[in-house]
Amino acid sequence: xxxxxxxxxxxxxxxxxxxxxxxxxxxxxxxxxxxxxxxxxxxxxxxxxxxxxxxxxxxxxxxxxxxxxxxxxxxxxxxxxxxxxxxxxxxxxxxxxxxxxxxxxxxxxxxxxxxxxxxxxxxxxxxxxxxxxxxxxxxxxxxxxxxxxxxxxxxxxxxxxxxxxxxxxxxxxxxxxxxxxxxxxxxxx
Amino acid sequence: xxxxxxxxxxxxxxxxxxxxxxxxxxxxxxxxxxxxxxxxxxxxxxxxxxxxxxxxxxxxxxxxxxxxxxxxxxxxxxxxxxxxxxxxxxxxxxxxxxxxxxxxxxxxxxxxxxxxxxxxxxxxxxxxxxxxxxxxxxxxxxxxxxxxxxxxxxxxxxxxxxxxxxxxxxxxxxxxxxxxxxxxxxxxxxxxxxxxxxxxxxxxxxxxxxxxxxxxxxxxxxxxxxxxxxxxxxxxxxxxxxxxxxxxxxxxxxxxxxxxxxxxxxxxxxxxxxxxxxxxxxxxxxxxxxxxxxxxxxxxxxxxxxxxxxxxxxxxxxxxxxxxxxxxxxxxxxxxxxxxxxxxxxxxxxxxxxxxxxxxxxxxxxxxxxxxxxxxxxxxxxxxxxxxxxxxxxxxxxxxxxxxxxxxxxxxxxxxxxxxxxxxxxxxxxxxxxxxxxxxxxxxxxxxxxxxxxxxxxxxxxxxxxxxxxxx
Numbered sequence: 001x002x003x004x005x006x007x008x009x010x011x012x013x014x015x016x017x018x019x020x021x022x023x024x025x026x027x028x029x030x031x032x033x034x035x036x037x038x039x040x041x042x043x044x045x046x047x048x049x050x051x052x053x054x055x056x057x058x059x060x061x062x063x064x065x066x067x068x069x070x071x072x073x074x075x076x077x078x079x080x081x082x083x084x085x086x087x088x089x090x091x092x093x094x095x096x097x098x099x100x101x102x103x104x105x106x107x108x109x110x111x112x113x114x115x116x117x118x119x120x121x122x123x124x125x126x127x128x129x130x131x132x133x134x135x136x137x138x139x140x141x142x143x144x145x146x147x148x149x150x151x152x153x154x155x156x157x158x159x160x161x162x163x164x165x166x167x168x169x170x171x172x173x174x175x176x177x178x179x180x181x182x183x184x185x186x187x188x189x
Numbered sequence: 190x191x192x193x194x195x196x197x198x199x200x201x202x203x204x205x206x207x208x209x210x211x212x213x214x215x216x217x218x219x220x221x222x223x224x225x226x227x228x229x230x231x232x233x234x235x236x237x238x239x240x241x242x243x244x245x246x247x248x249x250x251x252x253x254x255x256x257x258x259x260x261x262x263x264x265x266x267x268x269x270x271x272x273x274x275x276x277x278x279x280x281x282x283x284x285x286x287x288x289x290x291x292x293x294x295x296x297x298x299x300x301x302x303x304x305x306x307x308x309x310x311x312x313x314x315x316x317x318x319x320x321x322x323x324x325x326x327x328x329x330x331x332x333x334x335x336x337x338x339x340x341x342x343x344x345x346x347x348x349x350x351x352x353x354x355x356x357x358x359x360x361x362x363x364x365x366x367x368x369x370x371x372x373x374x375x376x377x378x379x380x381x382x383x384x385x386x387x388x389x390x391x392x393x394x395x396x397x398x399x400x401x402x403x404x405x406x407x408x409x410x411x412x413x414x415x416x417x418x419x420x421x422x423x424x425x426x427x428x429x430x431x432x433x434x435x436x437x438x439x440x441x442x443x444x445x446x447x448x449x450x451x452x453x454x455x456x457x458x459x460x461x462x463x464x465x466x467x468x469x470x471x472x473x474x475x476x477x478x479x480x481x482x483x484x485x486x487x488x489x490x491x492x493x494x495x496x497x498x499x500x501x502x503x504x505x506x507x508x509x510x511x512x513x514x515x516x517x518x519x520x521x522x523x524x525x526x527x528x529x530x531x532x533x534x535x536x537x538x539x540x541x542x543x544x545x546x547x548x549x550x551x552x553x554x555x556x557x558x559x560x561x562x563x564x565x566x567x568x569x570x571x572x573x574x575x576x577x578x579x580x581x582x583x584x585x586x587x588x589x590x591x592x593x594x595x596x597x598x599x600x601x602x603x604x605x606x607x608x609x610x611x612x613x614x615x616x617x618x619x620x621x622x623x624x625x626x627x628x629x630x631x632x633x634x635x636x637x638x639x640x641x642x643x644x645x646x647x648x649x650x651x652x653x654x655x656x657x658x659x660x661x
Contacts, residue, residue, distance in 0.1 A: 064491075118510055167516075
């Protein structure tokens with residue numbers, strides 16, 4: 001929508017708002033500075049960098065997954081597989097990153113707006129992903145066996161306690177709930 | 190905002206950019222404060238703002254320290270919720286089911302019998318019902334209704350509390366069922382404050398102080414949601430000496446000869462069942478799996494990063510996701526329809542038992558009018574007494590049998606069987622008097638008609654049951 005500037009300053013001049021009156025320029029830059037600082041602080045406090053990692057602890061930054069983490073940590077998969085191994089597709093890196101970003105944004109926005117249900121269920125989009133990942137590791141058990149489709153009978157219809165017998169945001173007792181990962185903000189706590 | 194923009198348009202650009210950036214700052218700030226708040230919730234220690242006195246009856250004072258629990262407790266005020274057979278609405282059982290006017294004829298339950306509202310209404314409801322209007326009502330009726338009770342029991346002594354007239358005690362009782370009925374104010378541990386449960390368990394040789402936390406999550410409810418009677422007219426006692434199954438409690442009652450009222454139609458010494466929710470639950474699959482009252486009626490909730498027990502005690506059908514979905518992973522609609530299917534079957538058999546019982550009362554009345562011997566009638570009355578207690582054991586239970594569906598069907602089937610056995614005996618007694626036609630049962634199809642019939646028997650001016658007429 002922006003036409004190419006004619007003056008030699010070009011894009012740089014446009015971005016530096018040189019075309020604005022000075023006092024507005026000053027205010028805009030001041031506010032941009034505030035926004036940037038606030039953004040950086042929020043990112044640090046929310047442990048935002050951890051979301052780029054593969055560490056399961058990243059999933060409990062926003063508390064909703066606290067129980068899922070506690071049950072996973074002590075369950076059969078706690079020693080061999082992390083959240084992303086099962087809940088994110090491993091077909092190719094792009095699908096992986098896109099799925100993780102979309103799921104993460106959805107979780108974060110739902111929780112920020114306080115719309116989370118008390119009992120979490122796999123979404124329709126997540127079911128084939130998890131089933132695929134079950135087979136990624138356990139597939140050799142089914143050589144020569146026809147498996148029903150994921151909508152018909154997913155693995156967890158029978159193997160239902162991967163995350164423990166009870167599922168709710170509150171299922172695990174207090175002492176088993178993991179501590180919040182540190183965000184380097186000890187002085188605030 | 191383009192290079193070619195006129196000076197007039199450029200004048201808007203500055204404020205617009207400033208406004209947009211200010212909006213960004215606002216939104217990032219809101220997000221930051223939300224994240225901070227959650228962090229704080231996750232890490233904060235339990236804050237006791239003000240220590241509580243040993244017998245503090247005021248729920249609001251506890252609420253200062255435990256706001257989430259208190260706020261959810263306050264929602265027991267809601268008396269508009271309904272489920273298929275329950276909820277918080279004071280539904281009128283007698284209006285819905287006039288048979289009960291006959292079954293409780295001559296007893297206050299035939300005059301007013303409504304579904305109980307939430308805990309918050311306990312004091313208002315016990316003092317408002319016609320069933321406690323009599324000046325002779327004993328203080329025992331107040332035992333389960335108020336957090337003022339433990340304080341008064343400590344002051345007066347337990348027996349003296351029970352003996353104090355209800356309407357005298359009323360002045361001292363303000364606060365409805367609440368925090369300190371179940372909690373120790375210093376540690377918040379669950380604790381038993383009502384002596385009847387302690388005594389009942391002692392009589393069974395069980396030590397309450399050895400109960401695990403899980404057991405306590407049912408036992409605190411068993412302080413009140415049980416079968417009980419007033420020993421020596423005032424002393425609150427559970428008939429658990431031989432056990433908590435319906436037959437064991439009946440055996441205890443047969444042993445001590447307890448009678449709640451004599452039925453004016455059949456002259457049967459009737460036992461009124463209270464609300465043996467705990468005893469029925471104990472026979473069911475949920476109890477077998479260690480799922481307690483609190484797990485379904487007060488499930489845990491997570492709000493933000495805070496986990497707490499929802500103190501809005503209510504039908505689990507009003508909170509299926511939390512109450513059932515935690516273990517049963519099917520959809521809410523499916524779970525609800527499953528529960529209602531089970532309840533509908535119990536409800537159908539319950540009505541069959543009522544029909545058989547109403548008929549049995551009239552048959553026994555007819556046999557008496559025909560001049561049958563008292564000793565012969567007593568055998569029929571014994572069967573009716575057994576049948577009616579079994580029916581009432583399920584009928585008075587909350588949850589339309591869902592606390593233990595198979596046990597409910599078994600007990601109701603026994604009730605139908607015993608009532609029909611009683612009818613057979615009455616038919617033989619009538620035959621012995623040369624009467625082969627069925628007795629004439631009065632029309633009790635509405636609450637008003639049933640009330641008129643019941644009152645006629647109470648006054649001693651019963652209708653003629655022996656005339657020729659169609660039996661139901």
